[in-house]
Amino acid sequence: MMAELHKRRREFSDRNLSAEGASSRVNRDTSGESSTVFLKLLAASFYGVSSFLIVVVNKSVLTSYRFPSSTCVGIGQMLATIVVLRIGKTLGVISFPDMDLSIPRKMFPLPLFYAGNQISGLFGTQRLNLPMFTVLRRFGIFLTMVFEGLLLKKTYSTSVKLTVFTMIFGAFIAASADLAFDLEGYMFVMLNNVLTAAGGAYMKQKLDSKDLGKYGLLYYNALIMIFPTAAYAYYTGDLQMGLEYDGWSDQLFVVQFVLSCVMGFVLMYSIMLCTQYNSALTTSIVGCIKNILVTYIGMVFGGDYIFTWTNFIGLNVSIAGSLVYSYITFTQEQTKKA
Numbered sequence: 001m002m003a004e005l006h007k008r009r010r011e012f013s014d015r016n017l018s019a020e021g022a023s024s025r026v027n028r029d030t031s032g033e034s035s036t037v038f039l040k041l042l043a044a045s046f047y048g049v050s051s052f053l054i055v056v057v058n059k060s061v062l063t064s065y066r067f068p069s070s071t072c073v074g075i076g077q078m079l080a081t082i083v084v085l086r087i088g089k090t091l092g093v094i095s096f097p098d099m100d101l102s103i104p105r106k107m108f109p110l111p112l113f114y115a116g117n118q119i120s121g122l123f124g125t126q127r128l129n130l131p132m133f134t135v136l137r138r139f140g141i142f143l144t145m146v147f148e149g150l151l152l153k154k155t156y157s158t159s160v161k162l163t164v165f166t167m168i169f170g171a172f173i174a175a176s177a178d179l180a181f182d183l184e185g186y187m188f189v190m191l192n193n194v195l196t197a198a199g200g201a202y203m204k205q206k207l208d209s210k211d212l213g214k215y216g217l218l219y220y221n222a223l224i225m226i227f228p229t230a231a232y233a234y235y236t237g238d239l240q241m242g243l244e245y246d247g248w249s250d251q252l253f254v255v256q257f258v259l260s261c262v263m264g265f266v267l268m269y270s271i272m273l274c275t276q277y278n279s280a281l282t283t284s285i286v287g288c289i290k291n292i293l294v295t296y297i298g299m300v301f302g303g304d305y306i307f308t309w310t311n312f313i314g315l316n317v318s319i320a321g322s323l324v325y326s327y328i329t330f331t332q333e334q335t336k337k338a
Contacts, residue, residue: 040277047274048290054263058125070122071233072242077264081222096216106211113199115225120192127185131295135318136189138167143197151201163325170318177310214272
Protein backbone atom coordinates (compact mmCIF):
# COMPACT_ATOMS: atom_id res chain seq x y z
CA MET A 1 0.00 0.00 0.00
CA MET A 2 2.76 2.46 1.01
CA ALA A 3 4.84 1.45 -2.06
CA GLU A 4 1.85 2.19 -4.32
CA LEU A 5 1.36 5.60 -2.66
CA HIS A 6 5.05 6.54 -3.19
CA LYS A 7 4.84 5.44 -6.82
CA ARG A 8 1.81 7.70 -7.43
CA ARG A 9 3.55 10.68 -5.79
CA ARG A 10 6.61 10.20 -8.05
CA GLU A 11 4.40 10.02 -11.15
CA PHE A 12 2.55 13.20 -10.12
CA SER A 13 5.87 14.98 -9.46
CA ASP A 14 7.26 13.86 -12.84
CA ARG A 15 4.14 15.16 -14.60
CA ASN A 16 4.50 18.54 -12.87
CA LEU A 17 8.17 18.79 -13.83
CA SER A 18 7.32 17.84 -17.43
CA ALA A 19 4.54 20.44 -17.57
CA GLU A 20 6.84 23.13 -16.13
CA GLY A 21 9.53 22.25 -18.68
CA ALA A 22 7.04 22.43 -21.55
CA SER A 23 5.71 25.75 -20.23
CA SER A 24 9.27 27.11 -20.00
CA ARG A 25 9.99 26.05 -23.60
CA VAL A 26 6.76 27.69 -24.82
CA ASN A 27 7.67 30.91 -22.97
CA ARG A 28 11.16 30.89 -24.49
CA ASP A 29 9.75 30.24 -28.00
CA THR A 30 7.17 33.03 -27.57
CA SER A 31 9.84 35.42 -26.31
CA GLY A 32 12.10 34.51 -29.24
CA GLU A 33 9.29 35.05 -31.75
CA SER A 34 8.39 38.43 -30.19
CA SER A 35 12.03 39.51 -30.35
CA THR A 36 12.26 38.46 -34.01
CA VAL A 37 9.04 40.33 -34.92
CA PHE A 38 10.35 43.45 -33.12
CA LEU A 39 13.64 43.30 -35.05
CA LYS A 40 11.75 42.90 -38.34
CA LEU A 41 9.51 45.87 -37.57
CA LEU A 42 12.47 47.97 -36.41
CA ALA A 43 14.47 47.19 -39.57
CA ALA A 44 11.45 47.98 -41.79
CA SER A 45 10.74 51.25 -39.94
CA PHE A 46 14.40 52.28 -40.13
CA TYR A 47 14.38 51.72 -43.89
CA GLY A 48 11.09 53.61 -44.34
CA VAL A 49 12.30 56.70 -42.45
CA SER A 50 15.73 56.66 -44.17
CA SER A 51 14.17 56.26 -47.61
CA PHE A 52 11.77 59.15 -46.99
CA LEU A 53 14.46 61.52 -45.70
CA ILE A 54 16.92 60.89 -48.54
CA VAL A 55 14.27 61.55 -51.22
CA VAL A 56 13.40 64.89 -49.59
CA VAL A 57 17.06 65.92 -49.10
CA ASN A 58 18.11 64.85 -52.62
CA LYS A 59 15.15 66.71 -54.11
CA SER A 60 16.17 69.85 -52.22
CA VAL A 61 19.85 69.62 -53.31
CA LEU A 62 19.18 68.75 -56.97
CA THR A 63 16.00 70.74 -57.68
CA SER A 64 15.62 73.54 -55.14
CA TYR A 65 19.33 74.46 -55.13
CA ARG A 66 19.77 73.33 -58.78
CA PHE A 67 23.02 71.46 -58.08
CA PRO A 68 24.10 70.45 -61.61
CA SER A 69 25.58 66.97 -61.04
CA SER A 70 23.66 63.96 -59.76
CA THR A 71 26.79 61.86 -60.31
CA CYS A 72 28.79 64.01 -57.87
CA VAL A 73 26.11 63.46 -55.21
CA GLY A 74 26.41 59.72 -55.87
CA ILE A 75 30.20 59.86 -55.50
CA GLY A 76 29.77 61.76 -52.22
CA GLN A 77 27.43 59.04 -50.95
CA MET A 78 29.92 56.30 -51.89
CA LEU A 79 32.77 58.20 -50.21
CA ALA A 80 30.70 58.67 -47.03
CA THR A 81 29.99 54.91 -46.97
CA ILE A 82 33.70 54.03 -47.32
CA VAL A 83 34.84 56.54 -44.67
CA VAL A 84 32.18 55.65 -42.07
CA LEU A 85 32.71 51.88 -42.40
CA ARG A 86 36.52 52.13 -42.45
CA ILE A 87 36.47 54.27 -39.26
CA GLY A 88 34.05 51.79 -37.67
CA LYS A 89 36.37 48.88 -38.46
CA THR A 90 39.47 50.76 -37.25
CA LEU A 91 37.75 51.50 -33.92
CA GLY A 92 36.65 47.88 -33.59
CA VAL A 93 32.95 48.77 -33.63
CA ILE A 94 32.26 46.61 -36.71
CA SER A 95 34.16 43.95 -38.64
CA PHE A 96 34.32 42.72 -42.22
CA PRO A 97 36.91 40.75 -44.25
CA ASP A 98 40.06 42.49 -45.52
CA MET A 99 40.48 43.05 -49.24
CA ASP A 100 41.79 40.12 -51.27
CA LEU A 101 41.52 38.86 -54.85
CA SER A 102 38.40 36.79 -54.08
CA ILE A 103 36.32 39.83 -53.02
CA PRO A 104 35.30 41.02 -56.53
CA ARG A 105 34.17 37.49 -57.44
CA LYS A 106 32.13 37.20 -54.23
CA MET A 107 30.60 40.64 -54.79
CA PHE A 108 29.70 40.38 -58.48
CA PRO A 109 27.26 41.63 -59.81
CA LEU A 110 26.14 43.68 -56.76
CA PRO A 111 28.50 46.67 -57.27
CA LEU A 112 27.08 47.27 -60.75
CA PHE A 113 23.53 47.27 -59.40
CA TYR A 114 24.59 49.46 -56.46
CA ALA A 115 26.19 52.20 -58.55
CA GLY A 116 23.57 52.08 -61.30
CA ASN A 117 20.74 52.16 -58.76
CA GLN A 118 22.25 55.12 -56.93
CA ILE A 119 22.98 57.25 -60.01
CA SER A 120 19.73 56.46 -61.88
CA GLY A 121 17.70 57.23 -58.73
CA LEU A 122 19.39 60.60 -58.35
CA PHE A 123 18.85 61.47 -62.03
CA GLY A 124 15.19 60.47 -61.75
CA THR A 125 14.72 62.56 -58.60
CA GLN A 126 16.27 65.56 -60.36
CA ARG A 127 14.17 65.31 -63.55
CA LEU A 128 10.69 64.40 -62.21
CA ASN A 129 8.27 65.88 -59.69
CA LEU A 130 7.97 63.81 -56.49
CA PRO A 131 4.43 62.42 -57.13
CA MET A 132 5.37 61.02 -60.58
CA PHE A 133 8.76 59.79 -59.36
CA THR A 134 7.14 57.83 -56.55
CA VAL A 135 4.26 56.41 -58.61
CA LEU A 136 6.66 55.17 -61.28
CA ARG A 137 8.76 53.52 -58.56
CA ARG A 138 5.83 51.13 -58.01
CA PHE A 139 6.97 49.22 -61.10
CA GLY A 140 9.85 48.15 -58.85
CA ILE A 141 7.52 45.86 -56.86
CA PHE A 142 6.50 43.98 -60.00
CA LEU A 143 10.16 43.64 -61.02
CA THR A 144 11.11 42.50 -57.48
CA MET A 145 8.51 39.73 -57.79
CA VAL A 146 10.02 38.70 -61.13
CA PHE A 147 13.60 38.61 -59.85
CA GLU A 148 12.66 36.84 -56.60
CA GLY A 149 10.81 34.25 -58.67
CA LEU A 150 13.83 33.72 -60.93
CA LEU A 151 16.62 33.83 -58.33
CA LEU A 152 14.93 32.69 -55.10
CA LYS A 153 12.15 30.53 -56.65
CA LYS A 154 9.36 32.39 -54.84
CA THR A 155 5.70 32.23 -55.93
CA TYR A 156 2.86 34.73 -55.35
CA SER A 157 -0.90 34.45 -54.97
CA THR A 158 -3.40 35.74 -57.52
CA SER A 159 -4.58 38.50 -55.14
CA VAL A 160 -1.02 39.86 -54.80
CA LYS A 161 -0.57 39.83 -58.58
CA LEU A 162 -3.88 41.69 -59.08
CA THR A 163 -2.97 44.46 -56.63
CA VAL A 164 0.45 44.89 -58.28
CA PHE A 165 -1.22 45.28 -61.67
CA THR A 166 -3.64 47.81 -60.12
CA MET A 167 -0.65 49.88 -58.99
CA ILE A 168 0.87 49.73 -62.46
CA PHE A 169 -2.48 50.57 -64.11
CA GLY A 170 -2.77 53.66 -61.89
CA ALA A 171 0.77 54.65 -62.82
CA PHE A 172 -0.14 54.44 -66.53
CA ILE A 173 -3.22 56.63 -65.97
CA ALA A 174 -1.14 59.21 -64.08
CA ALA A 175 1.60 59.19 -66.72
CA SER A 176 -0.93 59.70 -69.54
CA ALA A 177 -1.85 63.11 -68.09
CA ASP A 178 1.54 64.19 -66.75
CA LEU A 179 1.89 67.74 -68.09
CA ALA A 180 5.49 67.86 -66.84
CA PHE A 181 6.36 64.70 -68.85
CA ASP A 182 10.12 64.15 -69.14
CA LEU A 183 11.14 61.11 -71.23
CA GLU A 184 14.68 61.07 -69.89
CA GLY A 185 13.41 61.22 -66.30
CA TYR A 186 10.96 58.35 -66.98
CA MET A 187 13.77 56.23 -68.47
CA PHE A 188 16.02 56.81 -65.46
CA VAL A 189 13.26 55.86 -62.99
CA MET A 190 12.45 52.66 -64.92
CA LEU A 191 16.15 51.78 -65.03
CA ASN A 192 16.25 52.48 -61.29
CA ASN A 193 13.33 50.05 -60.81
CA VAL A 194 15.15 47.26 -62.67
CA LEU A 195 18.42 47.79 -60.79
CA THR A 196 16.68 48.06 -57.39
CA ALA A 197 14.74 44.83 -57.95
CA ALA A 198 17.74 42.88 -59.23
CA GLY A 199 20.01 44.32 -56.53
CA GLY A 200 17.53 43.44 -53.75
CA ALA A 201 17.21 39.81 -54.85
CA TYR A 202 20.98 39.38 -55.30
CA MET A 203 21.61 41.10 -51.94
CA LYS A 204 19.33 38.59 -50.18
CA GLN A 205 21.28 35.80 -51.90
CA LYS A 206 24.66 37.25 -50.83
CA LEU A 207 23.50 37.91 -47.25
CA ASP A 208 22.27 34.34 -46.94
CA SER A 209 25.68 33.03 -48.03
CA LYS A 210 27.35 35.01 -45.14
CA ASP A 211 30.68 35.33 -47.03
CA LEU A 212 31.19 39.06 -46.43
CA GLY A 213 28.42 40.07 -44.03
CA LYS A 214 26.32 43.22 -44.35
CA TYR A 215 29.20 45.61 -43.60
CA GLY A 216 31.51 43.92 -46.09
CA LEU A 217 28.87 44.09 -48.81
CA LEU A 218 28.29 47.80 -48.16
CA TYR A 219 31.98 48.67 -47.98
CA TYR A 220 33.15 46.79 -51.07
CA ASN A 221 30.11 47.88 -53.10
CA ALA A 222 31.17 51.51 -52.60
CA LEU A 223 34.94 50.87 -52.85
CA ILE A 224 34.73 48.92 -56.11
CA MET A 225 32.43 51.42 -57.85
CA ILE A 226 33.71 54.82 -56.64
CA PHE A 227 36.70 54.88 -59.02
CA PRO A 228 34.85 54.05 -62.28
CA THR A 229 32.05 56.44 -61.25
CA ALA A 230 34.56 59.25 -60.59
CA ALA A 231 36.26 58.51 -63.93
CA TYR A 232 32.88 58.72 -65.68
CA ALA A 233 32.09 62.03 -63.93
CA TYR A 234 35.46 63.45 -64.99
CA TYR A 235 35.05 62.27 -68.59
CA THR A 236 31.52 63.71 -68.96
CA GLY A 237 32.38 67.00 -67.24
CA ASP A 238 30.02 66.33 -64.31
CA LEU A 239 32.89 66.55 -61.83
CA GLN A 240 33.95 69.97 -63.10
CA MET A 241 30.35 71.25 -63.05
CA GLY A 242 29.98 70.06 -59.45
CA LEU A 243 33.24 71.70 -58.34
CA GLU A 244 32.43 74.98 -60.12
CA TYR A 245 28.91 75.22 -58.66
CA ASP A 246 28.46 78.71 -57.19
CA GLY A 247 26.40 77.58 -54.19
CA TRP A 248 29.28 76.15 -52.14
CA SER A 249 29.42 79.41 -50.16
CA ASP A 250 25.85 78.81 -48.95
CA GLN A 251 26.21 77.06 -45.58
CA LEU A 252 22.66 75.65 -45.66
CA PHE A 253 23.34 74.02 -49.05
CA VAL A 254 26.62 72.53 -47.78
CA VAL A 255 24.81 71.07 -44.75
CA GLN A 256 22.16 69.51 -46.99
CA PHE A 257 24.79 68.17 -49.44
CA VAL A 258 26.72 66.51 -46.59
CA LEU A 259 23.45 65.19 -45.17
CA SER A 260 22.61 63.73 -48.59
CA CYS A 261 26.00 61.97 -48.69
CA VAL A 262 25.61 60.51 -45.19
CA MET A 263 21.98 59.54 -45.85
CA GLY A 264 23.16 57.60 -48.91
CA PHE A 265 25.13 55.33 -46.58
CA VAL A 266 22.30 55.17 -44.04
CA LEU A 267 19.81 54.23 -46.77
CA MET A 268 21.98 51.39 -48.13
CA TYR A 269 22.53 50.10 -44.59
CA SER A 270 18.79 50.23 -43.83
CA ILE A 271 17.96 48.40 -47.09
CA MET A 272 20.43 45.67 -46.18
CA LEU A 273 19.02 45.33 -42.63
CA CYS A 274 15.43 45.23 -43.89
CA THR A 275 16.32 42.62 -46.54
CA GLN A 276 18.27 40.56 -44.01
CA TYR A 277 15.55 40.45 -41.35
CA ASN A 278 12.60 40.35 -43.79
CA SER A 279 12.83 39.85 -47.56
CA ALA A 280 13.44 41.85 -50.73
CA LEU A 281 9.66 41.97 -51.27
CA THR A 282 8.98 43.33 -47.76
CA THR A 283 11.61 46.02 -48.41
CA SER A 284 9.70 46.95 -51.56
CA ILE A 285 6.42 47.11 -49.59
CA VAL A 286 7.92 49.47 -47.00
CA GLY A 287 9.32 51.65 -49.80
CA CYS A 288 5.89 51.63 -51.41
CA ILE A 289 4.12 52.82 -48.23
CA LYS A 290 6.77 55.51 -47.77
CA ASN A 291 6.11 56.65 -51.35
CA ILE A 292 2.46 57.33 -50.50
CA LEU A 293 3.56 59.93 -47.95
CA VAL A 294 6.13 61.39 -50.36
CA THR A 295 3.48 61.62 -53.12
CA TYR A 296 1.07 63.79 -51.11
CA ILE A 297 3.84 65.92 -49.61
CA GLY A 298 5.29 66.42 -53.11
CA MET A 299 1.90 67.63 -54.42
CA VAL A 300 1.68 70.33 -51.76
CA PHE A 301 5.29 71.34 -51.11
CA GLY A 302 7.30 70.03 -54.09
CA GLY A 303 6.78 73.14 -56.22
CA ASP A 304 6.98 71.29 -59.57
CA TYR A 305 3.75 69.24 -59.57
CA ILE A 306 1.17 70.28 -62.20
CA PHE A 307 -2.36 69.22 -61.16
CA THR A 308 -4.79 67.53 -63.57
CA TRP A 309 -7.74 65.35 -62.56
CA THR A 310 -6.61 62.39 -64.69
CA ASN A 311 -3.12 62.49 -63.21
CA PHE A 312 -4.50 62.88 -59.67
CA ILE A 313 -6.94 59.95 -60.10
CA GLY A 314 -4.16 57.76 -61.53
CA LEU A 315 -1.91 58.55 -58.56
CA ASN A 316 -4.68 57.61 -56.12
CA VAL A 317 -5.55 54.37 -57.97
CA SER A 318 -1.89 53.38 -57.68
CA ILE A 319 -1.84 54.36 -53.99
CA ALA A 320 -5.00 52.32 -53.28
CA GLY A 321 -3.37 49.32 -54.96
CA SER A 322 -0.30 49.86 -52.78
CA LEU A 323 -2.33 49.81 -49.55
CA VAL A 324 -4.29 46.67 -50.50
CA TYR A 325 -1.10 44.98 -51.66
CA SER A 326 0.68 45.75 -48.39
CA TYR A 327 -2.29 44.46 -46.36
CA ILE A 328 -2.57 41.20 -48.36
CA THR A 329 1.16 40.52 -48.21
CA PHE A 330 1.29 41.17 -44.46
CA THR A 331 -1.74 38.95 -43.69
CA GLN A 332 -0.35 36.15 -45.88
CA GLU A 333 2.94 36.25 -43.97
CA GLN A 334 1.05 36.06 -40.65
CA THR A 335 -1.02 33.10 -41.93
CA LYS A 336 2.14 31.22 -42.95
CA LYS A 337 3.68 31.76 -39.49
CA ALA A 338 0.49 30.54 -37.78
